[in-house]
Amino acid sequence: MSKIKVDLELLEKICKNARLRLTEDEKKEFLPQLQEVINAFSVLEELDISKTKPSFQPIVIKNVWREDIINRSFSAEEALANTVHKKDYYFKGPKVVK
């Protein structure tokens, strides 16, 4: 954790995964900040968590079921009400296959 070096290559890889395109100024600003945050957070290495279970929520959640009852959902018009990119009751998106 503490040995991780954040360089431009790693930052660009992260941004590609996150679908973000940074300006050169943003890259210059974020690079040292990211390194500073990771260094500061590396203090967690001190904790012995070898026998500890993760808490994915603060409360214990088990077997959350509900009755299998059909309820009214959005109509196509309602689901599409907030987009301008639509055609024939479908969302219209950018090209996927080159």
Added chain:
Amino acid sequence: MILQLSDFVNQVKAGQISISENTYSIIEEAKKVNKKYNYFTTICEDFALAEAERLEREVRKGFSGLLLGVPVSIKDCICVKGVESKAGSKILEGYKPNFDATVVAKVRAEGAIIIGKTSQDEFGFGTFGKNVGVDFEIPKNPFDESRSCGGSSSGSAGFTAISKHTHVSIAESTGGSIACPSSFCGIVGITPTYGRVSRFGLIDYACSLDKIGSMGKNVNDAFLLQKIISGYDERDSTSIRDQPDISILKRKNYEIAIPKELVESDLADKKVLDIFWNCIHKMESEGFSYKEVSLPLNSKYSIPTYYLIAVSEASTNLAKFCGLRYGKHEVLKGYFDDYFSDVRSNNLGKEAKRRIILGTFARMSGFRDAFYLRAMKARTLLIDEYKRIFSKFDFVVHPTMPILPPKFEDISKFTPVQDYFMDLFTVPANLSGLPHISLNMGFVNNLPCGIMLTADFLRESELISAASFLEGLL
């Protein structure tokens, strides 16, 4: 004189207050205040006035409710049907949900009037209300315009403090976003146990940390709102099914724990500590007992644990904002990677980008176990530390924030790490999902500062009862 919420409702029921006239009056106030302080992202004038008229017709037919005619503002990240709900972000510009969040449906069913959506740090990403989205205005402190309201529920707290009307606000906290602005604006903020209030209809920041709570001018107002919005909801899989009702209990001599790492922290302003100890001694003289305790794990590890979990969850939650189904759209061109990247890069603010990058990194192959999973395990240790304290004490008590509302020019000098560590007093309770309340304990140079009480899971009744007694004492 500003009426308490329960008195206001009684007067509405008695026909002494006109819902329409009162709604018109508070909307005019909101518009005027907003020009100077930026507390609203949307003031829904037509919506509120139409709702007031509809409600008056219903009242004539016999309708009544616990919030009859009460003006309620809603943090921008909580969906209101037909009202632009943006979570303070340009990327959600134009988004009008076609459903109400559960909490909104609950207050409307009790006769509340929704007056607007309140300003916030973009998606809740901030402590000082300064990390607003692209093209948004920064909300200003009602006691000093050059200072922060606190974040991220900034507008909710600011307007609750400044309004000359009976008014309550539905706010939201991930790491302290109700307590911090409550402290900086001198009001009461209740953050419930994680899972007590449905998150259905909340535009998420971090699913395992987000809690919807209440703000009011006094404990009783915040309590009544909190009581109404609480309860199981099958539409939220993390909603607690069996939860005790929230009520005011008979006075008791509670035993309180004061975490010495916080009150001895270098972050803490001596003037804030002076007021705090004065307050503790008043409580002691009234029969409360206190002891300084140690919370070594929470004081050292809660900030990195919290931020790693929060940014990891945020980076996945925000992945859906891509200019396709709702919110900001751009002209469709190029391939999907290019389009999504363009929309996100053009419309997300700097702090949102920073947190998405950090969260994406913490979940990436090769780093996930070292960061994300380690933080989830650390949270278990931090919750266990609180459990040990609550086996002996009723509450953990400390100043809500270590400092007075800071000036914007000083906040600008913080690095992201310094900024994150300012959450040290509010993050531990939030990370563990514990209920807490902040109320004003006094003023320093005309600036308010809050005291924060944290209780064990689902012990809101004890928490609010103690706060109500304390409010009368201060």
